[in-house]
Structures are given as C-alpha cells and as structure tokens.
Amino acid sequence: DTGVSQNPRHKITKRGQNVTFRCDPISEHNRLYWYRQTLGQGPEFLTYFQNEAQLEKSRLLSDRFSAERPKGSFSTLEIQRTEQGDSAMYLCASSSGEGVTRTDTQYFGPGTRLTVL
Amino acid sequence: AQKITQTQPGMFVQEKEAVTLDCTYDTSDQSYGLFWYKQPSSGEMIFLIYQGSYDEQNATEGRYSLNFQKARKSANLVISASQLGDSAMYFCAMREGQAGSYIPTFGRGTSLIVHP
Numbered sequence: 001d002t003g004v005s006q007n008p009r010h011k012i013t014k015r016g017q018n019v020t021f022r023c024d025p026i027s028e029h030n031r032l033y034w035y036r037q038t039l040g041q042g043p044e045f046l047t048y049f050q051n052e053a054q055l056e057k058s059r060l061l062s063d064r065f066s067a068e069r070p071k072g073s074f075s076t077l078e079i080q081r082t083e084q085g086d087s088a089m090y091l092c093a094s095s096s097g098e099g100v101t102r103t104d105t106q107y108f109g110p111g112t113r114l115t116v117l
Numbered sequence: 118a119q120k121i122t123q124t125q126p127g128m129f130v131q132e133k134e135a136v137t138l139d140c141t142y143d144t145s146d147q148s149y150g151l152f153w154y155k156q157p158s159s160g161e162m163i164f165l166i167y168q169g170s171y172d173e174q175n176a177t178e179g180r181y182s183l184n185f186q187k188a189r190k191s192a193n194l195v196i197s198a199s200q201l202g203d204s205a206m207y208f209c210a211m212r213e214g215q216a217g218s219y220i221p222t223f224g225r226g227t228s229l230i231v232h233p
Contacts, residue, residue: 042121042208042223043162056220089160104212105152106221108162 002026004109006092012115013082020078021112025094032075033106034067035091036060043091049075050097082116089113120144121209121224128229130199137184138194138227140209146170149213151192152221153183156206165207168192199231 005024013019025032030051035043046065048056051072061067064082069075079086090113093106122141130136142151153165168176168183176183184193196203209224 040225042210042225044223045220048220058220091162093162104150105164105167107164108154110159110161113160 004092004094004107006090006109006112008112009110010113010115012117014117015082015084017082018078018080019082019114020076021090021092021114022074022076023092023094023109024074025092026096026107027073028096029094029107030072030097031095031104031106032069033093033095034075034077035093037089037091037111038087046077079114082114084116087114087116119224120222121211123207123209123224123227125227126225128227130196130229130231132201132231132233133198135195135197136199136229138196138207138209138229140192140194140224142190142192142209142211144190144211144213146213149211151183151185152210152212153181153192153194154208154210154223155203156208156226158205162208166194196229201231201233204229204231 007022032049034046037043045058046061047067049069052069064080067077089111091111093108095104095106120143149170151168155163166176166178166181168185175185180197182195206226208226210221212221
C-alpha cells in the first residue's frame, strides 16, 4: 500500500497524559500536513512541513502541541497534558509539492481518533 | 466570513439518479484551486476532483463533475448515476494564491445518503 498511513488509528487516554501520533506520507511527497477534525466540521489546519522544515503553524496549535518531521519522511504529532477538548480526529495529508500551490493535491491518511477521558 | 460555504447539511438521492452538492467560496485572489473530497464513515478523506481558477473547462473525473461558475464563486459537485457506496460526507476545499499560501480551507461538509 503506497498511501498515507497513520498510527495508531484510535487512542483513548486520560486527561493530563501525553500522546504521540505518527504519520507516514506517500513516499517522495515533500509536503506533509496535520489537521484536526471535530464532529460536524471540516478539517482544520494545524501545521505544515516542507521536507523537514515546519513552515506554518495555526494558532489552533497551542504550546501543548508539537510536531516534528526529523528526516523529511514520517512525522509525529505530540500533545502534552491532554484536555477533553483535544478529543478529535487527527488527520495527516501529504502532497508532492510539484507545480503551483493551487494545484498541489493533498492525499489524506485514515486519521487517528483521540478520545480524552 | 467563511471562505467555503456548504449550505446543505444533508442530501438524499435515489440510487442511479444524479445529485448536486453546493459549494460557494470567497476569495480576492485571481489564482486559486478548488477541491472536493469524500469522507466515508471510515474517516479517510478521499480526493475526488480539482478545478483551477484559470481552467476554462469544467473538471470531470468519471461520475464526478464540477459545475464551476467563477462569476458566482460557486463550485458545485455533480455526481451522476449515484451508487449506494457514494453515501458519505463531502467536503469542498480551496487553496488560494500561486505561492506561499499552502493552507487549504475546508467547508463544513454535506452528508449524502443514497437510498435504493
């Protein structure tokens, strides 16, 4: 399978715990994105990488959130001191980065569903 | 103001009929791209179709076509010959600008139910 993969698919944690999610993009895609999606909403942008550089962060990404893409391949998203409001689906997407921005199609992974008790 | 507006929270269509899902957008850029994604209950966002602001022809991909009306700032998705497997959430999204703005904006989605 050469699509975007995310692990774990589901995570249940207690408030205050730290969690880490992993995303493996389509190979040779140099752009990687993280989104959060809550019930009844479309995906909300969190952050974006071009290769290993984190180029954009949303104000939704509080200081409890950190994302890395150390070698320009897979990425991790960590949430520290989780709160109940962090419960959501966390989606990862990648794109090739070729051509102009407006045509750069993102391909999404299956998501990680986080439940904070 | 919402950049992407999907006014239909839910739509119903009979199998084998066509259905149109509405999307209007707001941008001051001349250069932008419009995307439609399908999200089944499994959660994965599946890319369906793309329309560029400079494209003269409406985009088509199999049973999907995009009714692009630039002056009205609308980019409606038309699904022909609906199938039961088309039941899902559908999201319209936009990317603005030719460079620098990598952040796409998504609408709130339309839930489509195809019944036999």
